[in-house]
Amino acid sequence: MDGLLPQTYLLGLIVLLAIVAIVVGRQLLRTRRDELSLIQFEQEGAATSKDAGRLYELASVQLRKRLYPQATANLRQALKRLSGEPDEAKALIENALGFALAAQKDFDGAVKHYRSALNAKADYPVALNNLAFAHERLLEPEKSADLYRKVLEFEPSNTTATKRLKRIERQLRSGQDASSPEAANRKGF
Incomplete structure (x- = not known):
């Protein structure tokens, strides 16, 4: 019995280290x-590509590497060179450009590009989610809540929209409670 505890401990430690090694x-x-x-894109000269x-x-690689200014410049070039492509391609590029701008805290510019993405493809829940988040950052909770509700119409199982909508609705309720006369009486005003 006494020998079982250290063996279990060591086995658990080995399993934990194996999991950490796999994740890393x-x-x-x-x-x-x-x-x-x-490196491959740079060697091919993709930044000067007409494609x-x-x-x-x-x-996309630059966004994953968090090279937002470079990604923004390349996405703007991609928009200029977009010709004869389906609307979905324009929606993808506009959404990515909005994401790059939002990552640089330019939420007004991000909103513009998210709206362009939605003009190209109206039923694009990722762009709707991103647009709602940008409005949230611009301190427009009512618009954000409406947009999250619209996301949930397209995708009822969208966990991001569900969580953010609940949070915004809680904030709106507490904001209304704080401005009501009953709340003022409770605070002693």
Whole structure:
């Protein structure tokens, strides 16, 4: 009985270390893959490419690497070179550009591009989610709540929209409670 406890402890420790090693290894492989993709795009001269698809791919890698200014420039070039592509391609590029701008705290610019993405593809829940988040950052909770509700119409199982909507509704209720006469009486005003 006394020998079982240390063995169980060691076995648990080995399992925990194996899990950590797998997680770290996957992250290293993912990072290495992005680095190699970035090097390959640079060697091919993708930044000067006339192909919107290649520019979008380059910008996607840059977004994963958090190189937001470079990704923004490449996505703008991709939009300029977009011709004869389906509306879904424009929606993807506009959404990615909005994301890059939002990451740089330019929420007004992000809103503009998210709206363009939705003009290209009206039933695009990712762009709707992103637009709602940008309005949330611009301190427009009513617009955010409406947009999250619209996301849930398209995708009822969207956990991001559900969580954020509940949070906003809680904030709106507490804000209304704080401004009501009953709340003022409770606070002693």
